[in-house]
Amino acid sequence: MGNKPGSFAWGVLANRHPALIQQVRAAFPYSRRQHEALDDLLDEITNGAVEPLDPEDHDHEHWADSGREHFGRSWYDAPFLWAESYFYRRLLGTVGYFGNGPWQGVDPFAPFKQAELCGEAVEEELRALDALADAPADERATALLHASLWGNRADLGFRVSAGDAAASEAAASALVADDSAVLWQLLPAGHSSTVAVVADNAGRELIPDLILIDLLLEHRHAERVVLHVKPYPYYVSDAMTADVVDCLRRLTQAPGEAGRIGGRLWRAMATGSLEVRTHLFFCALMPYEEMPEDLREEFAGATLTIMKGDLNYRRLVGDRLWSATVSFAARTAYFPGAVAALRTLKSDVIVGLDQATLDALERSGAAWRTSGTHALIQVRR
Structure with a gap:
């Protein structure tokens, strides 16, 4: 719940969401009507009660059912x-994404994603791939797995493979x-093998995911x-x-090893060894335990499903304040096949820790659950 002042959930509702409204407002030349709608939403989330969707909205029935107990509160x-x-x-x-007007389908977050792709941090990480090109296969695999795990700190994975002792120690202690x-x-x-990868974030975090996918295909860990x-x-x-395409273009236009990886991935999509799919359930609020049958069959056919990121983790194990030592295998026993979670910790939910690790983390006094400074790789066969 978000009603405990000072908690992570409270901070998201009280600070992050209002700030995001202002960022979205500044990113586009929206109309007066859109600005007024943004103002109304800002006032509602800060001072008012939850209001239902308009009955004419395409998904009104879905949200009316799930929000029945929350509207008016x-x-x-x-x-x-x-x-x-x-x-x-x-x-x-509020910005007309689902409407029939000129703003239909315009991603309000696109400017943030594109700015990140054009940033110097991505440039440095792509250059770092050149040093990995001739690394032993096991070192390269470890580096790219860690880069995908850390996302916006992908350089940590690259430095581990380059023999950076400090980076190796930091990476080990942060897992x-x-x-x-x-x-x-x-x-x-x-x-x-067939591997399913359920993506999380775009931009700087999606590029390392694509590079890991290239490794799986190029070194025949996956067909x-x-x-x-x-x-x-x-x-x-x-x-x-659209974000996958933007990242592929960013890779293919880069020099050196990054460009070669981008070219291979572009061809992999053309030949079918890499396929992009989507499902409405990925934008649903239910846990994966309640996934529809067609998606369950999809994951059942994979040798391994890799779940990326914090939100997917919360939906995978259940968005509750479990005891951190509850078994990851037990919480994912329902999943129709082997599943792996690659996640940087950015929320309170966590399972699968041993008691000694938990005790050490708690003694540290750090906000290890939510600060993004720690990560995990958990697998259930």
Whole structure:
């Protein structure tokens, strides 16, 4: 819930969401009507009660059903995952994303994603790939797995492979769980594996995911990779098909190893060894335990499903304040096949820690659950 002042959930509702409204407002030359709608939403989330969608909205029935107990009450008194998800749905509505007007389908978060792709940080990380090109296969695999894990800190993974002792120590101490050996056991080279990757963020975080996919295909850890993305903007930086294309273009236009990787991925999409898919459920607020049958069959056909990022983790294990030592395998027993979580910690939810690790983290006094300074690789066969 978000009604405990000072908690992570409270901070998102009280600070992050109002700030995001202002950022979206400044990013586009919206009309007077859109500005007024943004003002109304800002006032509602800060001072008012949760209001339902317009009955004419295409998904009114879905949200009316899930929000029946929350409409008319404070945003802070709704379950955090529901409140977050509904906020983004309302934000898209205020700028006309789903309407029949000229702003239909215009991603309000696109400027943030594109600015990140053009930034110096991405440039440096792509240059770092040149040093990895001739690294031993196991070092390269470790580096690219860690780069995908850390996303916006992908350079940490690259530096580990380059023999940076300080980076190696930092990476080891920052992992609260590491089942990477099990992950590679499930994907031995030379087997006709199918890997499903459920993407999280676009931009700087999606590029390392694509580079890891190239490794899986190029070194025959997978014969085929299916990359699952969102069907429309969901949380602020979630990846859609357009973002995959933008990242591929960024790679193909880069010199050196990055450009070669981009070229291989572009060809992989043309030949079908890399396929991009989407499903409305990826923008739903339900946990994966309630996934529809067609998506369950999709994941059942994969040798391994890799879930990227914090939101996917929350939906995978259930968005509750579990005891951190609850078994990851037990919480994902429902999943129709082997599943791996690659996640930088940015929210309170976590399971699968051993008691000694948990005790050490708690003694540190750091905000290790939410600060993005720690990460995990958890796998259930």
